[in-house]
Amino acid sequence: MDNAKPKKVIAPRTEMPCQPAAVRARNFKEVALGYTPEMAIAEAKRCLQCKKPGCMKGCPVEIHIPEFIAAVTQGDFDAAYRIIKGTNPLPAVSGRVCPQENQCEGKCILLAKGQPIAIGRLERFVADQHIAGTACEEVSGSSTCTMAPLCDDGNKVACLGSGPATLSCAGYLAANGIKVDVFEALHEAGGVLIYGIPAFRLPKDVVKKEIDAMRQLGVSFKTNWVGGRTVQVSSLLEQGYKAVFIGVGAGLPLFLNVPGENLIGVFSANEYLTRVNLGRAHSFPAGSDTPVYPGKHVTVFGAGNVAMDAARTAMRMGAESVHIVYRRTRAEMPARREEIEHAEEEGIQFEMLAAPLHFNGDANSVLESVTLQRMELGEPDASGRRRPQPVEGAVYDLPTDLAIIALGTRSNPILLDATPELDKNKRGYIVADEETGETSIPNVFAGGDIVTGAATVILAMGAGRRAAKEICKRIKG
């Protein structure tokens, strides 16, 4: 931390303009509208330009934050973009979905005064300026608008999965002239950025543009290729790929394991969100053949970002009421503060200190209600959070015709079962070196949720970048 700066009057943090809550709760357009250039410059000028910036220590992809912010204060948004892009291939994505309060902004010296620099908003602004302004992708470290020199196929690398971990890995490799082939199981590249995060937080065009930019760098995306099924890790190495990066994501949704969970009307958040995001069920039947189950009175179980996404999506799909049911209290909710606040503004109701006992259906097994147990907080448990415990006799029914379970995921077995020589940990995730991401198979790397279990986009990007650095070092010597 830098203590040598002279005292300076710091302006308040520049607010982000948003669609009004009542309007946005019924559309899929982006909630946060982004800074204007004036707002961005004003916000950037709040930065103290610390000599030993804490923010950078909080950034898994090592963005040179004070440098890009300095460029923004000068109005040189192109320079700012080049600085960010030098270490982060997906700034328009991470500027939107990163939990900055736990990363860069959590280490900003101004946080002590309550209002850190809005680094994420500035990152997004710079990326959006670039997307709006130029068609051609700029290579990291270079000011010219040319493609990276491609190496011959002797130096190619394969990536399995096309979510944030792979995109970060592939972006780094491509910028360093290494040919990358990405194999994606679904029909569209982008992983969780496409099937998971709703368009109102991350417009699909933004993801597509970032991916198109990578295509221009020579990264090829092969869709409908399932790692462990259509293509095997060992066969990729035999085909001459110098390295394989596994970034296939976490996988199977967890359920509550309570009676009635297979009634019609109970879904995983993964299913609900995939139908709407990847399947575009919001335009069913005219514009999409993928339906999503309609619900008037929706309950969502869980309190992370995915639960917020599911609840807010259900509202946009026309629900009359949406309840988030959580066994602890609002203070313990793991979702980002901003997502919780946005959800609340949009009319999502929080049914706190309640745990589901069973789902109840009609004669045709169609969901009608959920029986909840009232909870209270007891002594702190091993996680340090106060343990929820049942209030004896306090059991009640909440009517619901659509229940969405957002409890997280467990390891997807498809690739792991097909690749027994990959070491796994007790939880079924891949064991990878913390520094390099290398697995028990030489030259096979892994990163993101398939290593850590469900985590954040930016942590996956950090892992992809670390693996890419090591792969690059090995290939280029």
Next chain:
Amino acid sequence: MPTRIVHKESLIPGTTSKLVLDAPQIASTAKPGHFVMLRIDEQGERIPLTIADTDKEQGTITIVYLVMGKSTAALENLKQGDSILDVCGPLGRATHIEKQGTVICVGGGTGIAAMHHIAKGHHRIGNRVVGIIGARSKNLLLFEKELSSFADELLISTDDGSYGHKGFVTELLQQRLAADKSVFEVVAVGPVPMMAAVAKTTQPFGVKTTVSLNSIMVDGIGMCGACRVTVGGETKFACVDGPEFDGQLVDFAELRRRLGAYRSQETLSLEQYRCQCHG
């Protein structure tokens, strides 16, 4: 990369066709029991279809569908030489096949095509294959020729008696199991009521019974749980834990209800499609 339809053959005019697809990567790795996810065009829904046959040399896979909703209706409107936008696979766990003796493979309706691939796998490894296939009527019976080309025996039933035994496949199965104690496994693929009836028929004989389930799926790779089914009191995912399960343990009543979860939307989508097609 879109997948080309190399050959199309109408099996039951207007409702069931066989498509041979140019999919060398899938053909080279697919085994009996596997399925593919398919999306017809940009607007299309991902739907699962069991692989009915593969030809590694030609690099093709065969699928057979019954026109049920919009996606299959749209498939029926494609011609030989047309392409399907997305075909993904092979998915699911392959059938467990080892040389053990006599296996009875029961197929009903469109399920006969999926059963065909499993029966062929048993035949190739050297098991004695007894096929039992059934349909409502003779003109609705599929894959008789394909199955008779390798099956050691092929028994046929029709509900209306227009061909073979008049009645259900389960009656033929019952007779056979009573007469032949060497059967080590019964495999059944078809409509849910048929598979449930097969499991009920085999239970007194204590013979291993494998059924292949056709749950609703979205991704087909374990991510969503739409396909969850109760097997032996536990929730399983048909896409990654199945699609084949022990028929004695499957909750068929639940499976049948879950298959109807989107019926009203499916009807709406199909009606709208038919209106567009017919102006």
